[in-house]
Amino acid sequence: MATYQLNVNGQRREVNVDPSTPLLWVLREDLKMTGTKYGCGISACGACTVHLAGVATRSCIVPISHVGDRPIVTIEGISQDSVGRAVQDAWVATDVVQCGYCQSGQIMAAVALLKETTKPTEKNIEESMGGNLCRCGTYPRIRAAIKSAAAQIAKGGA
Amino acid sequence: MIRACLLVSALVAAVSFWAGTAPFARAKPVDKAQGLAAWEQVYSVLTHPRCINCHTATEYPQQGDERRRHVANIVRGPEGKGVPGLNCAGCHQETNADSTGVPGGHNWHLAPLSMRWQDTNDRPLSSAEVCRAVTDRSKNHNLDGPGLLKHNEEEPLVKWAWSPGRHPDGTARTLPPLTHDEFVAATRRWVEAGTPCPTGK
Numbered sequence: 001m002a003t004y005q006l007n008v009n010g011q012r013r014e015v016n017v018d019p020s021t022p023l024l025w026v027l028r029e030d031l032k033m034t035g036t037k038y039g040c041g042i043s044a045c046g047a048c049t050v051h052l053a054g055v056a057t058r059s060c061i062v063p064i065s066h067v068g069d070r071p072i073v074t075i076e077g078i079s080q081d082s083v084g085r086a087v088q089d090a091w092v093a094t095d096v097v098q099c100g101y102c103q104s105g106q107i108m109a110a111v112a113l114l115k116e117t118t119k120p121t122e123k124n125i126e127e128s129m130g131g132n133l134c135r136c137g138t139y140p141r142i143r144a145a146i147k148s149a150a151a152q153i154a155k156g157g158a
Numbered sequence: 159m160i161r162a163c164l165l166v167s168a169l170v171a172a173v174s175f176w177a178g179t180a181p182f183a184r185a186k187p188v189d190k191a192q193g194l195a196a197w198e199q200v201y202s203v204l205t206h207p208r209c210i211n212c213h214t215a216t217e218y219p220q221q222g223d224e225r226r227r228h229v230a231n232i233v234r235g236p237e238g239k240g241v242p243g244l245n246c247a248g249c250h251q252e253t254n255a256d257s258t259g260v261p262g263g264h265n266w267h268l269a270p271l272s273m274r275w276q277d278t279n280d281r282p283l284s285s286a287e288v289c290r291a292v293t294d295r296s297k298n299h300n301l302d303g304p305g306l307l308k309h310n311e312e313e314p315l316v317k318w319a320w321s322p323g324r325h326p327d328g329t330a331r332t333l334p335p336l337t338h339d340e341f342v343a344a345t346r347r348w349v350e351a352g353t354p355c356p357t358g359k
Binding site for chain 2: 020022042043044045046049055056057058060061062063066109110112113115116117124127128129130131132
């Protein structure tokens with residue numbers, strides 16, 4: 001076991017865990033932040049996506065010992081960010097969610113896309129969101145919500 | 159006149175002695191045949207999955223000894239580092255993560271398309287084709303022979319191929335057919351021979 005000082009959604013958190021523990025399980029089990037989901041456990045589905053120093057990261061395969069002092073943002077904190085707020089608003093307005101299990105990861109990936117690509121093309125969306133799976137098949141609404149959020153951000157509404 | 163001749167003789171003798179003294183002796187030149195043989199050793203490493211999986215001609219990296227397409231629909235992106243929301247760094251950290259089986263290294267990325275060592279059907283290019291690409295300074299970031307040697311000797315992602323970590327099931331990833339020292343030595347012989355390339359396709 002080892003003690004780690006984490007910056008999670010702008011707050012300092014301390015955990016005492018095995019160094020090999022994936023970040024996902026530190027968030028869910030130790031910090032009780034269950035918005036980030038366990039999907040496949042092998043970085044193949046994107047349900048566990050968080051931001052690590054701004055990079056959309058698969059938390060299920062990153063050991064806590066590899067996190068260092070990089071700030072972590074989870075779905076619980078994404079609304080603190082203007083782009084994150086715009087994406088969440090668009091998600092609600094577009095009624096994207098069906099079962100909802102994958103959606104925190106979808107939103108985290110979408111925010112990462114829109115932070116770097118303000119006017120995403122269909123190809124941009126396809127490539128950036130291609131690693132986030134949705135078994136309900138909400139992909140058309142996800143695309144629509146991303147475009148809506150991009151438009152809202154461009155208008156200065158975020 | 160006699161004194162001048164003696165002086166010249168003495169100088170010749172001194173130079174001969176100096177040139178023949180072991181610490182200052184030049185290494186025996188590597189001829190082209192030896193250089194080509196050394197290149198084939200280098201090529202055997204470059205086409206090993208630990209190396210060639212990131213030297214694709216396609217829009218995606220490969221994984222595993224079977225060189226399958228990378229999971230999660232990973233794409234190359236404009237700089238070979240993926241795209242926003244799906245970057246290489248979103249999984250591959252600064253070092254291997256053996257507890258989760260994800261390889262890692264500094265600045266994890268795909269080689270540029272100019273350094274592709276496969277065709278678009280994921281078949282390795284021939285020894286001659288790879289050699290021509292590697293030695294083409296318009297494709298290789300303007301590296302000359304010593305630059306290529308330094309790259310093979312020191313580049314962290316090259317060296318990663320010899321410490322590639324473990325699969326998620328705990329088994330070790332396979333290594334290239336030469337040790338890193340042997341790879342560097344073969345590269346040095348090839349460079350000393352003037353980086354000769356096989357002829358033909």
